[in-house]
Amino acid sequence: MSLLRYESQVREPLVDGHKTYHDVTEDICKPVEAAPTRLWWIGFIISVALLLFGAVSLYKEVVYGTGMWNLNKTIGWGWDITNFVWWVGIGHAGTLISAILLLFRQGWRTGVNRAAEAMTIFAVICAGQFPIWHMGRVWMAFFVMPYPNTRGPLWVNFNSPLLWDVFAISTYFTVSLLFWYSGLIPDMATLRDRAKKKWAKAFYGVASFGWTGSTKHWQRHESLSLVLAGLSTPLVLSVHTIVSFDFATSVIPGWHTTIFPPYFVAGAIFSGFAMVQTLMLVTRKIMNLEDYITISHIENMNKVIVLTGSIVGCAYLTELFMAWYSAVKYEQDIFFKYRIAGPYGWSYWLMMTCNVITPQLFWSKKLRRNIAFTFLMSIVVNVGMWFERFVIIVSSLYRDYLPSSWSVYYRPTIWEVGFYLGSFGLFFTCYFLFSKYFPVIAIAEIKHVLKKNGESYKEQMDGIEEQSVEEFAHEHAHAH
């Protein structure tokens, strides 16, 4: 191993504790191999219960009609599409961490990328539920698929941003899934090799695709990771851009805004990182993975949060400025009379507080490294981001062009809320299953950074750091 890849002691280690390769394998595989804990069962049962409630809510909606929700002739989208955009946003962190940070060679990503990617996939699955089930005739949902057919033939409308969503999200989901799964293969092989039970051997055997750990496999694996990272990077930017087109291409004041694509992407990363924080803080605690998901990981992510939160804040102010500057009275009315004030004014200020004001506290290093505070903030940010979407969708629609059509107050019904809760159920059911049966941290990748960024390695470097230049030069003169 070359000492030319020397890393300064000033940098904090990415893996704490004096871990050997074997320790890493043991630490990460243990939760998978051991029987589920009590806490896991409690969490899992709650999640499944929520999922079932969601299923009942959907049953009501599908059988009796979208009227089971309180949407109306003026507000055609409410909680449904708010939840959709919110979940899609959350689904951004995983790919950002795995792809963009991979390309930028950010070693710290290894501690969190696996769980973040899993979260992405589950979030996208949850997100996908909303545009599907919000359809009035969901049994005709396949009409959005462009394939030759005998229904006319009924061809899709490529002008519709909603159709772009179909492609954007399905592509994103596919690539994220592939990326996640290709990273899992070496770890699956590890689990296979350690498995003692017959079903586990069979399951991990199939799941690892015959991975032997040969150099050839590793080389192909690395290339594939890079290719997928290259593919995913534009997707991270494109998906939420396209989601924002649903609004930006419309004629509704408050929607018709060119700032939406960057604003949505920043917001998505913002909420995605917050969600990763929420999950990671719980996971590391419950699964004793504090050595792998360290305080510096948390701090790094908090830095991303304060950055994206500030971008989002700028976007909010820009919107207000543009509304004034445009001199379009319909837009001015929406922003100044009915968004920051009016019946839904409270939601705007809730959004502002959660997304712009409170994240600024992360400028303080002490707070960035405070776990309890970070956990609280991660929740606050996602509440704020939910309200951002709610504000955009509902407070633009409810008072648009013709005052005659301004809406009555929109409150969700129990079935609307139930659908949202059900999506949490789906998400956490998936996440609990994932954390039980899959390694939540990328074993192979942690081992990859262990040697040069791990605490044990860094300690070995102490002696070298204290050497004089001559000594060092002498000792290592023959290394190559």
Next chain:
Amino acid sequence: MSKNKYWQSFGQLNATKAYTEDAANEFKEELPFEMDDNGAKTPRRDFLKYLGFSTAAATLAASCEIPVKKAIPFLNKPADIVPGVANYYATTFVLDGDVIPVVAKVRDGRPIKIEGNELGFTKGGTSQRVQASVLSLYDTARVRFPMEKTGEGFKEAPTYEAVDKKIAAALTAAAGKQIVLLTSTINSPTVLTVIDEFKAKYPTAKHVTYDAVSYSGIIQANEVSYGKKGIPSYHFDAADVIVSFGADFLGTWLNPVDFAKQYAGKRKINEKNPTMSRHFQFESMYSLTGASADERYTHKPSELGAALLALYAKVGGAVTAPAIADKRLAAGIDAAAKELLAAGGNAVVVSGSNDVNAQIIVNAINDKIGANGKTVNYGTMLNYRKGVDAEFEQLVADMNAGAVGAVFIHGANPVYTYRDGKKFADALKKVSLSVSFNEREDETTAECKFILPDHHYLESWGDAEAKSGYLSFIQPTIHPLFKTRAFATSLLKWSGSTVADYETYFKAYWISKLGGQIAFDQALQDGVMEPAAPVVAGASFNGAALTDAVAKLSAAKKGGKHELVIYQKVSIGDGKMANNPWLQEMPDPLTRACWDNYAIVSPETAKEFGYATQAELDEYEVNPPKRVLKITAAGKSIELPLIIVPGTNNSTIAVATGYGRSEKVGRAAKGAGQNIYPFVGFNGATYEYVVADVAVEKTDKMYDVVQMQTHGTYDNRVEVVKETSLAVFKKDPKYFINERMAEIGPYGGIDGLEEKGTLYPVFDKPGIKWGMSLDLNLCNGCGACVVACSAENNVSVVGKTQVGKYHDMHWLRIDRYFSGDMENPDVVFQPMMCQHCDNAPCENVCPVAATNHSSEGLNQMTYNRCIGTRYCANNCPYKVRRFNWHDWNGADSFKDNQNPLVEYGRLNEVTLDMNDDLTRMVLNPDVTVRSRGVIEKCSFCVQRLQEAKLTAKKDSRPLVDSDIKTACQQACPTNAIVFGNVNDKESAINKVRTQEGYNRNYYVLEQIHVLPNVSYLAKVRNTDRTVGNHEEGHEAHGEEKHEEKKEAATEAAH
């Protein structure tokens, strides 16, 4: 048996080898399943075939069974019925005294739509009630056979003959006592003669006319002033100045269809020489007519007499008028008086009051200003209402005294509409024989001993004389649906007539009168018979009673802090048609509320009752629950939610009649509102619809009032509504053009906007291009078009709960905007439907292309394609798209999913009513009934357009204007809607846009470049006030600029 051998071929005869082989292998072609080398029966290559076949078979076997509905063709087809082709029959809508000549559209034996008869005096106009009447034919709550009371309930009587016998016996027993025919106003000449025959047979018989809402005041005043006991006809088309004291002549007073037509003639703007009649309205609550007025003043309800006397004094009457404290009102009376005098007889004063003295003063004023014989015509009397209140009071007294032996009730429903319904019900119990001919088991009918249901007018023969000399005929459009019998037939039977039934009587009467079968057939075919020119005559005014009237009015009781006004809603009226779901769901033009009545108060008064702060008003605006008020007068009290209407007099609380019906009336009327009739007063001569002093308390209760529009003003959005005063428009005919140019001038201006307002190429639009124009000056907001649209296009009724959720389905709505000073605001009505934008924002966002553009400029909805994302509805700037939130029509893939919703309280019972097999007969077979989960909207009545195009094509001629009328256009009593092919230079729509209405023409929200195909003509009011609430001083964006742009555009084109 013969041993002969029969053979088919030589091969068989000779049993050749080839033949035997062939015979053994009869089906030579190989089955598609090959045996492969290994001899496996289903080789790999056949796997897909098997898979495909079994999947298809399984799908077929398992697919939902589609219920088989049989359509049985005629065995012998009647000559004049072609399945799928509509027949039209002229007939007459008659409801109590109301008469409108109509044409019924009959498809496959079912009347499905009512249109106005253009030959009649209403010239094709209709009202919302006329439009809705076809649904009442199929009302599930109609009494279906004769019934007799046994114990508490009714039992079916076996036959009419059996009932006739019983009644004949009872009539004999009642000899010596009064026999009373209690009817609502009857203006059928034949029925009146039948009644006379009946009276001749029974000398103690008398005919009492009782109207739910009385016009006794006018009738009696005319008897006093002119010796003519009746109502004169009015000529609003001859009036340059109209002064109305609370007469809602465009909404509910006498015959609004007729009046609206006349009125519109003087309101239509000729741009070359703009003139208009001038309309003053003095009233306490905001009426539909008040909304059209140029100058509107409010007064306390108890101040009416003083106001009338003040006006009388100003026009030269020799009276000392009581002082008017309200300066604005006093100034208004001054102004009205000046103009009335200046009009030289071309003016009219009308009053909605039922007070004889007030009407005498109105007569005196009309006489003073020379209207008598000009705009007020005693040569032709109106027959809409004939009831004299004192006669009915006498009847109640007689009944209570036991002087009445038999009472026959037709049309009237006093237990519900009388001020003391219980008193009448008790009196009715004292009458040994009581028979109701009403079509349903209403409140009065429930108290009678027999029910002999009359036909619906669409099942009847008959005639009506709306005004003297104006005859219209009723012919059946369908065989009676139930075992019903004409009222007059019963009378004929009981009076021992030789004529078998009323039909025979009616035909004989008119054939002899008109001089033959041919003339009779012609009359039936036309539906009307009218004098060539109206008879106009004055009458000599007798001022003798004037002093007394003046004294009584001057001595009128001062009003209290709150005064109650009882009014009729434009939709429900007196409540006769309360079980009509279309009418119940038609929002009131002013309050935009439906399915209930409520207490209307002014914003100022509302402050007392919990709506003072802005926050409270915001709450009020966006939430259906409204504060409930308790109104008490003369020991009676009622609790009603309040609704705030700006422009209501501060002391006034207004409540509509027609609500609070009994359960038996039907499932639509059930639970809707409360009955206000008990608050009607009686002054010894006539009923009073004003209670001068009521106590009003705020309660803690809240009650949902559902409205289809919650925000009241147009908030300075002049791209939506344009209005100005006649003076401004005369001075600056380019006023509206300048206003438009201010917005679109930089983007190509009026003519260049389409091309210059976009980056995209512009397409030619050859051939037909449909367009519609709505004249805001002519639209009075009555809502006939709204109901017509529902009837024509099978628009679903959603019920109160769903309207409260803002889930109403109306394709056409009439937006109401208040503007100006909120104490005395103006109102603009704006009919709003799909604008069929050429650059439609809904079209490009639909992922499945379910809504798209036709080559004729229609924005069309393909229900089968729609998957219900609602994206189009969100992106519609006009918010005209309607989503099927629930299964309104039983047309869903999920069967029987309505009942649980009704039980759960999310749907009202009216949904079940509308889905009854009987009610569904009203559906228009040319229009798809939409299923749940799809979007729908105005189609410009595409089914009518297709039919018109086909007719023109069959005749090998180009399409002309007269081929097409949309349902709304046809229903409109004021011809505010013009529709046609814009590309046709000769079409009315083209002329309106390019010539006649060029200066007032505008498109709503044209600046967003959606290029609507619906245009509006801006509203002009004949007033000196500043109209609307837009900023002062439009800059001179100028015609020059417009011209410049035009030139630039032309240059660019070269």
